[in-house]
Amino acid sequence: MSTPTSNTVHRAEIAEERHAQTPGGPVPQPRGRSSWWDGRSGLVVPAVLAAFSTYLLIGCLTMEIPEGTDFPGPTFYPLILAVAGYVLTALLTVHYLRSPEHPEETSQRTWRTHSDWSAVAWAAGGFLAFALTIEVLGWILAAALLFWAVARGFGSRRPLFDITLALLVSSAIYLAFTVGLGLNLPSGILGGGL
Template sequence: MTKQSQNERRESPAKPDKAAFVIAAGLAVLAIVIFWNTATMGGAANYARIGPAAFPYAISAGLFILAIWTAVEAWRGDFPERGPQETVPILWIVGGLAAQMLLLNIVGFSIATGLLFAATARGFGRGPLWQTIPIGIVLAFVIWFVFAKGLQLSLPAGPLEQLF
């Protein structure tokens, strides 16, 4: 940053960043939920100084510190200016995730996850759907095969998985 832009930044008072305040509030709520959940957790070992509750408390404290830091930076207006938001790619990704959740038990892991892959690729501006859907299904089937057959873990099986 040049000296001139630093001086301009000091001279013009920055406006508080409302979006960063929302992020700070979300971090604080998450920290409080983790803290409370850990405090009310039953069965935690009391015989040791550092037990199973120590790490969630540390995460909670770290998130709370980040929330305060984010709020201070938001108040100062120190966050860089954000570019314009594009909603169409987000809608493709969220739509693909919704489709996967709705179709997972009906068509199985491979097809549902292949559709998620294709929608996410479309959201990132990659490939036509006629190409990314089969690629996604093949990759998801390989993942299903490794987990279901190799590791003996249970993933939703549809008509494609029933063949194997």
């Protein structure tokens, strides 16, 4: 037969075990009455994206285009960005409306933060190398080097995949700007110039 004191101790041990088994600590207790906006502060991001897309669209519609301009013309890529911005705005808005993200109670927890100086160094070094070598290496190689350095800084450990993807993307951008828009990006050693 258990005494009231041993029963209380046993309940406290069970509560401690449940607390230890719950990932991330205690389960937050439901708050009082909440408004519709609780957990939907993320709607600010699609609002900013919609404003930027609208700015691009107005710029495209009011742009003076010389007669006889060949396709795709100067409004083609900004219109693609505006449409993509509106699509992302709609998707993000639906996401935040359907599943609001309530912040967890943090009063009983402390979070350690730190700066990843290695990632900063890789990204800054990549930008510096890009700026210093773009005339010599050309857009394709310099942009690929930048892409690889940033990917490495963000933790990628697949250098062959990264450099292959970087060369593919930088080549596509080079073609889009030189062939599609008629703009000259530096060709560097691949174009025979030094």
